[in-house]
Amino acid sequence: MAALQLFILCVVLNMVLSSSQQIITTLPGFDGDLPFKLETGYIGVGQNDDVQLFYYFIESERSPEDDPLVLWLSGGPGCSGFSGLVFEIGPLSFDYEKSKVNLPKFLLNPYSWTKVANIIFLDAPVGTGFSYANTWQGYIMNDTLSAAQNYYFLRKWLIAHPSFLANPLYIGGDSYSGIIVPMIVQHISDGIDVGHRPRMNLKGYLLGNPLTDSTENQNSVPHFAYLNALISHEIYESAKRNCQGEYVNVDPSNGLCIADLENITECISRVNHAQIYEPSCRGPFISPRRKLFNWNRSIIEEDSLDFLSSPTQPAASGTWCRFHNYVYSYIWANDKTVQRAIGVQEGTVKYWVRCNQSLSYTKDVSSSLAYHRNLIKKGYQVLIYSGDVDMKVPYVATEAWIKSLNLTIETGWQPWFVEGQVAGYWYRYKEKNNYHLTFATVKGAGHTAPEYKPKECLGMIDRWFACHPL
Amino acid sequence: MAALQLFILCVVLNMVLSSSQQIITTLPGFDGDLPFKLETGYIGVGQNDDVQLFYYFIESERSPEDDPLVLWLSGGPGCSGFSGLVFEIGPLSFDYEKSKVNLPKFLLNPYSWTKVANIIFLDAPVGTGFSYANTWQGYIMNDTLSAAQNYYFLRKWLIAHPSFLANPLYIGGDSYSGIIVPMIVQHISDGIDVGHRPRMNLKGYLLGNPLTDSTENQNSVPHFAYLNALISHEIYESAKRNCQGEYVNVDPSNGLCIADLENITECISRVNHAQIYEPSCRGPFISPRRKLFNWNRSIIEEDSLDFLSSPTQPAASGTWCRFHNYVYSYIWANDKTVQRAIGVQEGTVKYWVRCNQSLSYTKDVSSSLAYHRNLIKKGYQVLIYSGDVDMKVPYVATEAWIKSLNLTIETGWQPWFVEGQVAGYWYRYKEKNNYHLTFATVKGAGHTAPEYKPKECLGMIDRWFACHPL
Missing domain, CATH: 3.40.50.1820 (Alpha/Beta hydrolase fold, catalytic domain)
Structure with missing residues (x-):
């Protein structure tokens, strides 16, 4: 004892x-x-x-x-x-x-x-x-x-x-x-x-x-899109029927389902997934990385880094984007004075990012x-x-x-x-x-x-x- | 000829x-x-x-x-x-x-x-x-x-x-x-x-x-409320079943339907029907005149008249309400100088209102x-x-x-x-x-x-x- x-x-x-x-x-x-x-x-x-x-x-x-x-x-x-x-x-x-x-x-x-x-x-x-x-x-x-x-x-x-x-x-x-x-x-x-x-x-x-549940979550996106008038009832019903409710692990030979999903993607890919009524600040033309089904809010982060080299206010660049708000966090947290003030140990983190996507992480x-x-x-x-x-x-x-x-x-x-x-x-x-x-x-x-x-x-x-x- | x-x-x-x-x-x-x-x-x-x-x-x-x-x-x-x-x-x-x-x-x-x-x-x-x-x-x-x-x-x-x-x-x-x-x-x-x-x-x-179509329009409200997460799927399905999709001309002896409609009313009556994400500026406690199914945008008008006697900016009174925006129209259009400027014939209209609800009008x-x-x-x-x-x-x-x-x-x-x-x-x-x-x-x-x-x-x-x- x-x-x-x-x-x-x-x-x-x-x-x-x-x-x-x-x-x-x-x-x-x-x-x-x-x-x-x-x-x-x-x-x-x-x-x-x-x-x-x-x-x-x-x-x-x-x-x-x-x-x-x-x-x-x-x-x-x-x-x-x-x-x-x-x-x-x-x-x-x-x-x-x-x-x-x-x-x-x-x-x-x-x-x-x-x-x-x-x-x-x-x-x-x-x-x-x-x-x-x-x-x-x-x-x-x-x-x-x-x-x-x-x-x-x-x-x-x-x-x-x-x-x-x-x-x-x-x-x-x-x-x-x-x-x-x-x-x-x-x-x-x-x-x-x-x-x-x-x-x-x-x-x-x-x-x-x-x-x-990542699969169930991704499978709920067409339903949500239908509820919020982003896709039509017809497309939604067709996708449900053709894909049997499975929109993630799709049989590549299921042409009808794939056509429906392409239709859905066209309707929702340029909507802001984080808040469907706010502007989307990247389209497929800006980045091929945007995915149809993605819950990771950090995907828009890299864009905001562009503002760091801009001499003007982040928000002054056309369409208001919520992620402009995040830019100041990069500036602030990477300032050496700030890091000293909050007790960050020097040399431990090369560059602070709001959401680090380069983790060596297995889900x-x-x-x-x-x-x-x-x-x-x-x-x-x-x-x-x-x-x-x-x-x-x-x-x-x-x-x-x-x-x-x-x-x-x-x-x-x-x-x-x-x-x-x-x-x-x-x-x-x-x-x-x-x-x-x-x-x-x-x-x-x-x-x-x-x-x-x-x-x-x-x-x-x-x-x-x-x-x-x- | x-x-x-x-x-x-x-x-x-x-x-x-x-x-x-x-x-x-x-x-x-x-x-x-x-x-x-x-x-x-x-x-x-x-x-x-x-x-x-x-x-x-x-x-x-x-x-x-x-x-x-x-x-x-x-x-x-x-x-x-x-x-x-x-x-x-x-x-x-x-x-x-x-x-x-x-x-x-x-x-x-x-x-x-x-x-x-x-x-x-x-x-x-x-x-x-x-x-x-x-x-x-x-x-x-x-x-x-x-x-x-x-x-x-x-x-x-x-x-x-x-x-x-x-x-x-x-x-x-x-x-x-x-x-x-x-x-x-x-x-x-x-x-x-x-x-x-x-x-x-x-x-x-x-x-x-x-x-x-006024009846069809009113009957669509529960569906819309369900689509927009204002009522639950269960309440909506129950109402559809019990009321057979008819929410306006309800048989007074249909207790199940009436109970469902009361439930729906509780969920949506204090939401702003004109734009469900904007503040609602009158609740049932303010006015018993609010109806469950009403497309008439003038119903909120009378409230704004209260502001006419207020010495401050309409918008300065707490929660922002879109209808505060309408107040200036009452002041402007009832000004005699304005009426002369736009050629209104004197004595023809006692008081200008944005939406006149007292018409002698049969639909x-x-x-x-x-x-x-x-x-x-x-x-x-x-x-x-x-x-x-x-x-x-x-x-x-x-x-x-x-x-x-x-x-x-x-x-x-x-x-x-x-x-x-x-x-x-x-x-x-x-x-x-x-x-x-x-x-x-x-x-x-x-x-x-x-x-x-x-x-x-x-x-x-x-x-x-x-x-x-x-």
Whole structure:
């Protein structure tokens, strides 16, 4: 028993010693002291801590000791936690009016989820944002390993921040995190069962426009396109008939199906898949890389890099494109002064990109449905929300896998409101073990929802954390 | 023969003598001379010309002698032509930043359809805008009489403007004009057949988000709501089953259907029916008059009147509402200086409203489908377009009646583009007699489309007038 305790102590000590952290009170681009508490740091994971995961931690601006603690992942894989922080749910956003190409300026986001929660924005997997490996082997990654490393990260982070051990813990993320988050939750849940230290106060998980099953997701695109008047009922019915609902793994000799899919592709390929009513800023004539079925929001990233060499404001170049907004993140995060200010170790990351597509990453888990099914048994609180005009991970795909779980309906489809406006629709399932799954659409939001409807999403998350009806 | 000629001459003289017109070069609220040619006037119709229809005529800014001549009606019934002129397809719009509550200012609309067409904006039926009757009997109106009066108006207008007799003539309008416009076209067509003077160079007609069959339109609302994630698939299927697709004339003893409709009403009643992604500015708590199935865009008008007594900018009062934009039209059009400037006869109209709901009007034609069916035989060009997120006259209702005509498809469903962006989708039917019917959706546009997507709609109409593919 003494030997076991000594072993645990050693593990814990090793966990703490291999991490670094610092409190940041000012940031280049933000005038004056930050009005919230920001910490950044690295935590070593993997063999001999050869993988160093970088994070941004922001304390709740309400009641840090009582509010939930959320570990947040931005998807991709390869999208930096900083992207979640400045473009989605964090307290900062770029001030596009006052920013200059070489001098990005920040604004405060009045709808930050840090108004109601403590949030760790994690650069994961390795190769994402400022996270790096000391060995080339460390960069070889897959879903399984990434989830395990994220779990290990969280254990070490909590050991280093014991004051947050008692807070309700949630794991969250969007897009590709739909694969990783349930796996992390499973690790935590298993860890609780076998008595891993530190003991985590896991309450549940939340996912926005989450990829859950890549094939099913891709197969839902024609249905979504039909629902939203992007293809005709005739084309949709013909494709359903000729392709038997399978639009990904198509028999090359099935000419009728292929003709239908070409028809569908012609109709939707130049629509902005992330938000079908916003401009699309690349057509097939710009890049042959655009795919019919693609949930990866980073595909448009490279275009924005062109702006870095432009002497004018990103948005001044014709059609407004949402990805112009991302340009300042490249400038800011690659500034040496900035990197020093947030404690980035020099020489570790050559060039910061918002979503790194050059990871050495194997997607070894094509569906996370089995994890959801397992976790139902545990009594967690689950929130799944979908911007309803996102064609990358269409809400119909999400609805379909939720229905396939055959849960017991507690509350049927109904509107939820923010400031008297219908912000979307929701329903809730309940199982005997107190497991609750809430599904919510966010009306008019894209991939992912808080970037498009920040006010509405803060309203949603605040109520959900408080266990109120949406 | 001489007697007949004399009779025609008398008719024509009477037609000309009973009209008044004036050229307007400056307008209160617009700095400097108008950069387009505006004429306003009255034309007498009805018994002894007791009905005086007011119009705004704007010459094409391109080539008035070659460009089409369009008679435009704004629907309602009761919506002023001025509304079409400043909020939809005309060259002026209010400058919301520079306007003050007592001093509306105009901007030029770069996407005015008068860039490519001569347009008569008509205040019809009587009681609409500045149109009035000299007798109380003159105010008693219905669809049949209104269409006949509009036809008579156009004949007189063309006699007074013979230089436009050779221009390609189109009749157009939106919303409730879906009932009236085909009837006017039928009158013109019949008139051509029987040799009415002046002989009109009728080429076709165009309708935006047009009401065509009121019952079918109302029955399409649940389908549209389902397609757009406002109600669940389950509720929709249940309602279809229980109500047998009939949601208007419901058997009061059909409890299951009534329960489903209550469910649907709860889901959609607080959504903005004119554009489902824009804020709704009245809920059931504001007004019990909101109906589940209502295509009348004037229902929100009265609210905006409240702003007239407000000392601040209309838009400064919390949630942005599109109908705040309409407030300046009330201030401007009720200003005596303005009325003198545009030649309004003093004492004829007590108070100008954008959409007059207090007409003494009987809707005696519940469907204009038979008119469309008749007109197919005549070889006209027809454009029907639908903002695809309008729930007042949902595009699915419009598609359904077009399909019911069983025409021959010439071009299948495909995207159309403006500035490289998918602006909507279109297809075209062709009949042997050279009749073409084009149906186009306008992506992301509400009721009615040019108000929401002006640039796209100008692109659409310019190509359509030129007989190009969309």
